[in-house]
Amino acid sequence: MDAAWDAGIRFFDTAPHYGLGLSERRLGDALRERPRDEYAISTKVGRLLVPGDGTGTDDQGFAVPNTLRRVWDFSRDGVRRSLEESLGRLGLTRVDLVLLHDPDNHWKEAVSEAYPALAELRDQGVVGAIGAGMNQWQMLADLVRETDLDVVLLAGRYTLLDRSGEDVLLPLCRERGVSVVAGAVFNSGLLARHDPGGTYNYGPVPPELLERAREIARVCERHGVTLPQAAMAFPLRHPAVASVVIGMRSAGEVRQNMDLAARPIPDALWADLDALAASSS
Structure with a gap:
């Protein structure tokens, strides 16, 4: 994160899904002393984190204990709860962008509940912008x-x-x-x-x-x-x-990629x- 900041990177993307909240916590810690108006953060909604059994590791590819597990939730209340919990992990009072995360099999709920909830939060100034992030177009x-x-x-x-x-x-x-x-x-x-x-x-x-x-x-x-x-x-x-x-x-990958990007x-x-x-x- 220090290398990214030094290289001029100011947009950081995270989600509850990544590492069962660990990505958000680490990102928040890394940016804690940075001027808030100098960077932008996007996080995502659609998966709530609830208590897991803690007997093993995450089953979706992240090297973390399964003390939490994911539950799909694109309801209005789920969106607001997810964002509130993300802000807590990030240690922030607002984020710049919130994305519907992989609503592939949840079209009806995403459009009828999650999107209106995000639009309301945008209108209230709780988030700067709203959108969706997917692996399909x-x-x-x-x-x-x-x-x-x-x-x-x-x-x-x-x-x-x-x-x-x-x-x-x-x-x-x-x-x-x-x-x-x-x-x-x-x-x-x-x-x-x-x-x-x-x-x-x-x-x-x-x-x-x-x-x-x-x-x-x-x-x-x-x-x-x-x-x-x-x-x-x-x-x-x-x-x-x-x-x-x-x-x-x-840090080495950051410096290497930013060097290539400048060529x-x-x-x-x-x-x-x-x-x-x-x-x-």
């Missing part, structure tokens, strides 16, 4: 059409490897004045190294996607650009995209990558 597009969101966080669907959010969601957001934050620009790890590997969508990489990532890396290399450098810069080319969210787990990228690379994407579609 289709429901985000429906939310943009049917509600008055300020922001969508689109995870993994507008990247060098997966441009599926480009044709419908991004133009719709521009038309409606909704800002887009591009998340998972490395597709959960596959594009995080110049020699592609790791994971894709938090699981094993399908062979055909690994080969496509390697092909993209070869194109980048011809222009003197690394794959992660291009992956971070790619979404920001679109006028609907206001920012990117990048997961970084050490120029020739326009010719984007033309070649656009041509490659067109030929692969």
Whole structure:
């Protein structure tokens, strides 16, 4: 966090889901002495944390004890309770952005209860802006059409490897004045190294996607650009995209990524990558 601050990063994204509240507590601790008007925080609603049995570790991939567990709740009361508890963990009286978190299977409740609750909190000045964060673009597009969101966080669907959010969601957001934050620009790890590997969508990489990532890396290399450098810069080319969210787990990764982000990228690379994407579609 110190390295991120020193590098000029001022937007931090968290959620109760991440580490069963540990992410929010750590973020709040790290920012406690920073001037409140110099940074922005987004957190999320949709999963309440309730007591767990504490006999093991979290079953959703976080290395924390299961003293808490998640319960889906997009009700009005659930939204207000979730935000109140998040503020407590963060040690704050307000947050800048609150997102509906993965309402994929909860459309009716999210639209009829959670969204109106967030809109009310926005009107009251408790939160600065409201939106939704998902790993798909289709429901985000429906939310943009049917509600008055300020922001969508689109995870993994507008990247060098997966441009599926480009044709419908991004133009719709521009038309409606909704800002887009591009998340998972490395597709959960596959594009995080110049020699592609790791994971894709938090699981094993399908062979055909690994080969496509390697092909993209070869194109980048011809222009003197690394794959992660291009992956971070790619979404920001679109006028609907206001920012990117990048997961970084050490001070070294922060410094490395920010160094790459500061390097120029020739326009010719984007033309070649656009041509490659067109030929692969």
